[in-house]
Amino acid sequence: MPALANKVYFNYGGQGPLPTPSLEAIQRAWSTIQELGPFSEAVFPYAERTITELRQRLAPWLGVPPRRLAFTENVSSGCVLPLWGLPWRQNDQLLISDAEHPGVVAACCELAHRHGMGLASLPVQDLLGDPASTKATVLERLETALTPQTRLVVLSHLLWNTGQVMPIPEVAALLESRTPRPWLLVDAAQSFGSLPMDRAADAADIYACTGHKWSCGPEGLGVVAVSERLLAEGRPTLIGWRSLSQESQAGSGVHDDARRFEVATSCLPLFAGLLCSLQLLEAQGSAEDRLALIRERSHQLWQGLQASPRWQPLLQVPPSAGLVSFTGRESSLAAPPTRPRSIVTALGQKGVWLRSLETPACLRACTHLVTRASEVDQLLTQLNQLATVA
Amino acid sequence: MPALANKVYFNYGGQGPLPTPSLEAIQRAWSTIQELGPFSEAVFPYAERTITELRQRLAPWLGVPPRRLAFTENVSSGCVLPLWGLPWRQNDQLLISDAEHPGVVAACCELAHRHGMGLASLPVQDLLGDPASTKATVLERLETALTPQTRLVVLSHLLWNTGQVMPIPEVAALLESRTPRPWLLVDAAQSFGSLPMDRAADAADIYACTGHKWSCGPEGLGVVAVSERLLAEGRPTLIGWRSLSQESQAGSGVHDDARRFEVATSCLPLFAGLLCSLQLLEAQGSAEDRLALIRERSHQLWQGLQASPRWQPLLQVPPSAGLVSFTGRESSLAAPPTRPRSIVTALGQKGVWLRSLETPACLRACTHLVTRASEVDQLLTQLNQLATVA
Numbered sequence: 001m002p003a004l005a006n007k008v009y010f011n012y013g014g015q016g017p018l019p020t021p022s023l024e025a026i027q028r029a030w031s032t033i034q035e036l037g038p039f040s041e042a043v044f045p046y047a048e049r050t051i052t053e054l055r056q057r058l059a060p061w062l063g064v065p066p067r068r069l070a071f072t073e074n075v076s077s078g079c080v081l082p083l084w085g086l087p088w089r090q091n092d093q094l095l096i097s098d099a100e101h102p103g104v105v106a107a108c109c110e111l112a113h114r115h116g117m118g119l120a121s122l123p124v125q126d127l128l129g130d131p132a133s134t135k136a137t138v139l140e141r142l143e144t145a146l147t148p149q150t151r152l153v154v155l156s157h158l159l160w161n162t163g164q165v166m167p168i169p170e171v172a173a174l175l176e177s178r179t180p181r182p183w184l185l186v187d188a189a190q191s192f193g194s195l196p197m198d199r200a201a202d203a204a205d206i207y208a209c210t211g212h213k214w215s216c217g218p219e220g221l222g223v224v225a226v227s228e229r230l231l232a233e234g235r236p237t238l239i240g241w242r243s244l245s246q247e248s249q250a251g252s253g254v255h256d257d258a259r260r261f262e263v264a265t266s267c268l269p270l271f272a273g274l275l276c277s278l279q280l281l282e283a284q285g286s287a288e289d290r291l292a293l294i295r296e297r298s299h300q301l302w303q304g305l306q307a308s309p310r311w312q313p314l315l316q317v318p319p320s321a322g323l324v325s326f327t328g329r330e331s332s333l334a335a336p337p338t339r340p341r342s343i344v345t346a347l348g349q350k351g352v353w354l355r356s357l358e359t360p361a362c363l364r365a366c367t368h369l370v371t372r373a374s375e376v377d378q379l380l381t382q383l384n385q386l387a388t389v390a
Numbered sequence: 391m392p393a394l395a396n397k398v399y400f401n402y403g404g405q406g407p408l409p410t411p412s413l414e415a416i417q418r419a420w421s422t423i424q425e426l427g428p429f430s431e432a433v434f435p436y437a438e439r440t441i442t443e444l445r446q447r448l449a450p451w452l453g454v455p456p457r458r459l460a461f462t463e464n465v466s467s468g469c470v471l472p473l474w475g476l477p478w479r480q481n482d483q484l485l486i487s488d489a490e491h492p493g494v495v496a497a498c499c500e501l502a503h504r505h506g507m508g509l510a511s512l513p514v515q516d517l518l519g520d521p522a523s524t525k526a527t528v529l530e531r532l533e534t535a536l537t538p539q540t541r542l543v544v545l546s547h548l549l550w551n552t553g554q555v556m557p558i559p560e561v562a563a564l565l566e567s568r569t570p571r572p573w574l575l576v577d578a579a580q581s582f583g584s585l586p587m588d589r590a591a592d593a594a595d596i597y598a599c600t601g602h603k604w605s606c607g608p609e610g611l612g613v614v615a616v617s618e619r620l621l622a623e624g625r626p627t628l629i630g631w632r633s634l635s636q637e638s639q640a641g642s643g644v645h646d647d648a649r650r651f652e653v654a655t656s657c658l659p660l661f662a663g664l665l666c667s668l669q670l671l672e673a674q675g676s677a678e679d680r681l682a683l684i685r686e687r688s689h690q691l692w693q694g695l696q697a698s699p700r701w702q703p704l705l706q707v708p709p710s711a712g713l714v715s716f717t718g719r720e721s722s723l724a725a726p727p728t729r730p731r732s733i734v735t736a737l738g739q740k741g742v743w744l745r746s747l748e749t750p751a752c753l754r755a756c757t758h759l760v761t762r763a764s765e766v767d768q769l770l771t772q773l774n775q776l777a778t779v780a
Contacts, residue, residue: 003424014429023420030413030608034393038602038609039404040743041735073463073610076630076654084628103630103654105640110629212655218420219428220463220610220657238474238628239500240466240493248748250495264466264493265602267610267657345431353430358638 001216001370008375010354010365013160013190013323016216017370018273025276026218029269047268054275055223061278061287062207062225063198067257070224071266075189078208078224080107081261083152085234086183090116092151095142095182097166099125099159104187108154120145122155125360127164130317135167142174152183157200157207158190161357161364162314163298163323165195172203183230189213192223194294194321194368196287201225214322214368215281217274220267226258240264284369294322297367297376304380311383314362325357325364343386352382391606391760398765400744400755403550403580403713406606407760408663415666416608419659437658444661447668451677452597452615453588457647460614461656465579468598468614470497471651473542475624476573480506482541485532485572487556489515489549494577498544510535512545515750517554520707525557529564536565542573547590547597548580551747551754552704553688553713555585562593573620579603582613584684584711584758586677591615604712604758605671607664610657616648630654674759684712687757687766694770701773704752715747715754733776742772 003009003017029050037043055066062069072078094108098121112119122145127134142153153175155166168186175182186204191197193215201207207225211217226234236243236254240263246252254260284290299318305311305326314325328339340356340363347354354365365379393399393407419440427433445456452459462468484498488511502509512535517524532543543565545556558576565572576594581587583604591597597615601607616624626633626644630653636642644650674680689708695701695716704715717730730746730753737744744755755769 001424002421003428006425007430011427011429015427017428018420018424023417026420027413027417030408030416031392034391034408035396037401037405037743038393038407039401039745040397041738042743073656074630074654077628080628080630080653101631102634102638102640102642103632106634106644107629109640110626114625210655218657219655220660235504236500238467238470239497240464240470241491242493244492244496248492250492250499252492254496263470264464265600265609266463267608267660270610270657348431353427353432355429 004370006351008352008378010352010367010371010379012214012366012368013364014213014355015219016193016213016368018218019216019277019280021280022217022273022276026269026273029272033268050268050271050275054271057275057278058223061192061197062201062223064202064225068225068228068231070226070258070261071271072208072222072224072261073220073266074222075187075208075210076103076107078210078222079104079185079187079206081237082206082224082226082230082234083107083111083185084237086152086230087233088115088117088151091118091149093118093120093147093149094152094154095120095122095145095150096154097122097124097156099161100154100156101160101187101189104154117151118149120150122153124155124159124164124166125162128162128314128316131165131320134164135170138167139170139174142171146178146182150182151180152185154185154187156187156190157197158195158321158323160190160323161325161360161362163319163321163325164315165320168200169203190321190323193281195291205230211274211277215274215277217277218270221270221274224258224261226261231256231258236260238263281369290369291321293369294367295319297371297373298322298324300373300376301365301367301379304376308380308384314360322367323364324367325362327360327362346386347382350382352379354379394760396741398742398768400742400757400761400769402604402756402758403754404603404745405609406583406603406758408608409606409667409670411670412607412663412666416659416663419662423658440658440661440665444665447665448613451582451587451668452591452613454592454615458615458618458621460616460648460651461661462598462612462614462651463610463656465577465598465600465612466493466497468600468612469494469575469577469596471627472596472614472616472620472624473497473501473575474627476542476620477623478505478507478541481508481539483508483510483537483539484542484544485510485512485535485540486544487512487514487546489551490544490546491550491577491579494544507541508539510540512543514545514549514554514556515552518552518704518706521555521710524554525560528557529560532561532564536568536572540572541570542575544575544577546577546580547587548585548711548713550580550713551715551750551752553709553711553715554705555710558590559593580711580713583671585681595620601664601667605664605667607667608660611660611664614648614651616651621646621648626650628653671759680759681711683759684757685709687761687763688712688714690763690766691755691757691769694766698770698774704750712757713754714757715752717750717752736776737772740772742769744769
């Protein structure tokens with residue numbers, strides 16, 4: 001992984017490194033396309049095979065049959081494309097967690113504006129305790145927040161800011177018991193390649209992933225799993241030739257599976273790259289095995305921060321996954337957002353990369369399978385030295 | 391261009407070959423991203439610079455300021471994303487030419503369904519004569535077809551089936567004189583890299599291009615030019631962090647320029663690849679110079695078909711651009727669509743690639759700057775031999 005050769009890297013939640021074999025697979029795909037095509041009967045079966053192979057490989061990752069998977073350019077498109085096809089009515093209410101990514105929130109605001117719907121907030125950002133109490137509180141608050149008007153719940157699987165894992169299957173079960181049953185949109189930007197996803201993805205109506213973060217694929221390719229209920233009751237949204245059951249016939253109707261949400265030409269070599277990255281991850285063990293490795297390092301980091309006189313992790317318990325957010329002990333969550341940013345710059349100058357967040361104002365370091373114990377030590381040392389200077 | 395090394399290629403209107411320098415630029419971009427980032431303060435200025443450089447380079451191609459350009463994954467997204475943000479009302483009418491791509495037609499049908507709008511057809515596919523009479527007839531028919539309910543006209547710049555160029559600036563002028571003034575959506579899939587686009591792109595409300603056809607960039611990146619009127623009156627549609635004026639603030643509002651239609655993470659290396667392909671094209675001369683070269687070969691092909699006892703071009707005059715569609719002399723436009731397809735297969739087996747179309751049922755060969763006179767001769771020979779066998 002060339003990205004890891006010259007730096008100490010903790011931004012897997014921003015973008016993962018692209019392994020050399022994946023980059024080579026991308027280059028090979030481009031060569032094959034040029035050699036066979038690029039537009040020819042010789043290349044079409046290769047393209048179809050590459051896309052189908054990736055869809056089939058992803059199905060067990062997401063615990064759904066391939067027909068429920070659509071490829072998208074990124075996680076935002078995966079969230080919003082199916083969402084815009086649902087049967088909204090005026091005065092429906094969208095219940096959005098307070099830990100969602102601004103892009104998804106803004107898209108929901110626009111949707112609400114268009115259909116004259118209301119927005120409500122589900123607080124989860126303040127939940128910093130152990131998994132059992134977090135789960136209980138999320139379900140309790142959800143129960144309280146749901147009204148007969150609630151038609152959508154938006155909740156990330158792994159919160160991008162605090163690093164907490166949300167109990168998606170249990171949330172889905174709670175929603176299933178309601179009439180009318182609200183749709184469940186899960187932003188899985190941080191889960192694909194970091195958490196076991198099968199139960200959550202199967203339970204959600206929209207479970208949108210990107211391949212360029214924890215799964216270490218190329219940027220520009222994501223996948224969304226949609227429910228059979230969504231396929232039955234939703235409409236297609238953006239439409240292009242890839243949405244159509246017969247691409248040359250405008251009147252042929254859209255695919256009866258999730259491909260109706262695929263639009264038109266994508267960058268095929270990226271499919272080969274992501275496929276290779278998935279194979280590399282699979283070679284490291286099951287999703288559970290890999291999460292255990294991720295947590296070894298995130299726990300090391302959490303404990304180091306916990307022991308530091310100058311820093312403190314947001315979470316009161318070791319993280320459930322690889323996201324570790326933290327602040328200065330003297331500062332609070334209300335600290336000016338410029339401060340975390342200047343620390344990112346200072347550490348970056350020393351070749352150590354993490355990121356700052358604005359809400360809550362904090363720093364965030366991610367550990368992955370490839371993170372070494374010595375790198376975590378180095379980060380802790382740098383942080384403690386910086387704090388002394390500051 | 392490795393794609394052209396082992397075959398005789400006439401599918402530039404399907405997908406262009408990727409020049410080796412462009413592929414190398416893509417690979418260099420990936421290396422740079424890995425070396426600097428992939429997610430770090432070190433890489434962000436590089437990403438921003440790459441995107442800005444491409445936007446600025448594209449502006450004169452499209453005759454508009456950079457603020458009117460948005461990058462999209464493909465031409466369909468470029469057509470539909472801005473379209474879905476326009477202020478539609480029940481009983482508005484969408485007037486769609488009968489030579490549009492099925493993907494765009496299907497998207498307009500869905501839009502019409504959602505808003506309770508009507509669809510009408512503008513016949514242009516039968517126009518096979520010279521540019522002056524084509525222009526006059528298009529404007530005459532448009533005049534007839536427009537009603538006070540017409541709120542959108544959809545017309546390609548270069549028709550993908552017959553190869554005729556549509557008089558977009560004149561169409562725009564006619565629409566401008568109407569109250570209410572209909573929006574003009576131009577599918578420019580076949581024009582970017584083949585025709586001078588500046589006057590047409592500036593005149594249209596939505597002028598959507600893809601980089602992977604005539605401009606010989608990588609697949610998965612397109613650009614759309616939108617009008618100032620659209621920016622003023624339209625709403626954003628799919629939204630992601632790239633749409634937002636401050637990406638970390640859901641409430642910050644969308645960009646006041648066309649970037650509001652950009653959604654989220656795209657494949658940055660593709661921007662470097664398209665930039666390189668544009669530079670290679672620019673080195674061949676102005677848009678007019680390049681079109682003249684394209685037409686040298688398309689006229690050669692048209693004349694060869696015209697002289698052939700067995701084939702006839704659709705157009706009665708030499709083509710205005712590089713698309714040459716033709717049928718067998720014995721067969722008619724109503725010929726079974728399987729026949730052109732079997733000819734594509736037979737020629738493909740000899741390493742000569744063109745494509746078939748279903749409506750009208752015909753074959754289509756494209757000539758580009760790089761097409762050699764000997765290749766056109768070879769195609770004509772193969773076609774005449776095939777016809778003898780058939």
